[in-house]
Amino acid sequence: MVSDHEFDPFIDDIADELRRPVRFDSSFESRVMASLDPSAVPLENGRTSKSTPWILRPHTFYVSPLAGLAVAAGLVAIITMSVLRTQPNEQVAIGDESRTEVVLPGPFVPVAAVPTVYAAPFTYIDPNAKSVAVVGSFNDWDATANVLTRSSDSVWSTNVMLAPGRHEYQLVVDGKWMTDPAAQRSADSEFGTANSVLIVSPVPR
Amino acid sequence: MLNSRGLPLQNDSDAASVARVLAGDMAAYSALVTKYKAQYARFAARMLGNREDAEEALQDAFVRAYRSLAKCDDPARFGSWLFRILANRCRTSGARRGRREKTFVRDEIALLDAAEDHPEERAAWREEIQLALAQLDDDQREAFLLKHVEEMGYEEISELTGVGVSALKMRVKRACERLRVLLQEANGV
Numbered sequence: 001m002v003s004d005h006e007f008d009p010f011i012d013d014i015a016d017e018l019r020r021p022v023r024f025d026s027s028f029e030s031r032v033m034a035s036l037d038p039s040a041v042p043l044e045n046g047r048t049s050k051s052t053p054w055i056l057r058p059h060t061f062y063v064s065p066l067a068g069l070a071v072a073a074g075l076v077a078i079i080t081m082s083v084l085r086t087q088p089n090e091q092v093a094i095g096d097e098s099r100t101e102v103v104l105p106g107p108f109v110p111v112a113a114v115p116t117v118y119a120a121p122f123t124y125i126d127p128n129a130k131s132v133a134v135v136g137s138f139n140d141w142d143a144t145a146n147v148l149t150r151s152s153d154s155v156w157s158t159n160v161m162l163a164p165g166r167h168e169y170q171l172v173v174d175g176k177w178m179t180d181p182a183a184q185r186s187a188d189s190e191f192g193t194a195n196s197v198l199i200v201s202p203v204p205r
Numbered sequence: 206m207l208n209s210r211g212l213p214l215q216n217d218s219d220a221a222s223v224a225r226v227l228a229g230d231m232a233a234y235s236a237l238v239t240k241y242k243a244q245y246a247r248f249a250a251r252m253l254g255n256r257e258d259a260e261e262a263l264q265d266a267f268v269r270a271y272r273s274l275a276k277c278d279d280p281a282r283f284g285s286w287l288f289r290i291l292a293n294r295c296r297t298s299g300a301r302r303g304r305r306e307k308t309f310v311r312d313e314i315a316l317l318d319a320a321e322d323h324p325e326e327r328a329a330w331r332e333e334i335q336l337a338l339a340q341l342d343d344d345q346r347e348a349f350l351l352k353h354v355e356e357m358g359y360e361e362i363s364e365l366t367g368v369g370v371s372a373l374k375m376r377v378k379r380a381c382e383r384l385r386v387l388l389q390e391a392n393g394v
Contacts, residue, residue: 011381023243140276
């Protein structure tokens with residue numbers, strides 16, 4: 001059992017040193033404000049009132065799961081079924097570290113003729129959950145952005161529009177953040193790790 | 206002893222500031238930047254080990270928070286929401302750095318701290334601490350900083366990080382043990 005806080009002069013001395021203030025460049029604040037668009041007020045959908053065209057910013061392009069599915073289904077019929085690919089669970093070594101990542105089962109459905117984003121399915125099974133959301137690097141860890149819906153007594157699911165690449169995420173179940181039991185974690189740790197990892201691979205053309 | 210009262214997790218004035226920003230008042234956001242800059246700069250710098258990465262991470266966190274401000278469902282807790290964005294940004298940055306060769310430029314340590322007069326031996330001790338801190342796992346370093354430097358309770362840390370209290374306690378314990386070994390080795394104890 002680890003006590004909540006044991007006084008330890010050695011550790012407290014270290015902490016005292018680390019509590020010393022760190023001063024950034026005096027222009028830091030002005031640089032932050034300059035990087036914001038003063039004429040753009042954040043809107044309810046998380047975008048701003050004066051923003052770069054969505055096609056140039058695929059990471060900020062979101063549509064509702066139902067709309068995404070409808071668009072995807074239509075395009076799939078028009079383009080070809082062959083662009084769909086189901087990927088088996090596969091562990092991928094990352095660099096020279098002993099970390100692993102998981103490629104979740106597809107399909108990742110392209111949502112444009114020249115796909116820049118894909119409908120990535122998220123599913124969670126829990127008959128007792130009252131609410132489930134997915135938060136990640138793709139939605140600024142916002143628990144209100146991508147809420148899963150209950151499709152049966154215990155199955156929660158949603159699709160999230162994601163650009164190809166590596167995405168870290170967590171599930172928020174009844175307000176509690178947790179890693180996705182269906183995915184491996186972002187880093188090795190004996191006590192659990194921060195995030196789950198999803199790799200969205202571009203569909204081969 | 207330096208004063209530290211933990212991260213401000215809830216603040217009614219933040220709710221008012223957020224409302225003003227959403228109404229188009231950029232000065233209100235500037236006030237939020239001013240308010241959280243110093244404390245979060247310290248956390249980012251201690252997490253990432255150099256000022257350049259820390260500035261980049263904190264600036265990015267402020268920008269992301271602004272762009273997503275309408276989705277901050279509890280504006281009175283803007284501080285903790287911003288911190289979650291920053292902590293995740295630091296993790297991402299730390300992972301990216303981990304894939305590169307880990308080098309720690311000693312001069313950076315001096316740059317991290319505010320200039321002040323202090324004895325040479327104290328400066329050397331600070332260098333040793335920052336070097337030891339950089340050798341901890343990211344999870345352990347984050348938990349240690351939040352507990353012992355930002356002086357947060359485990360329940361608060363759990364709320365911020367999404368990690369269970371018992372796991373956090375173990376991370377802090379392991380961090381303390383590792384720091385003790387590293388620093389005693391450095392001092393030939």
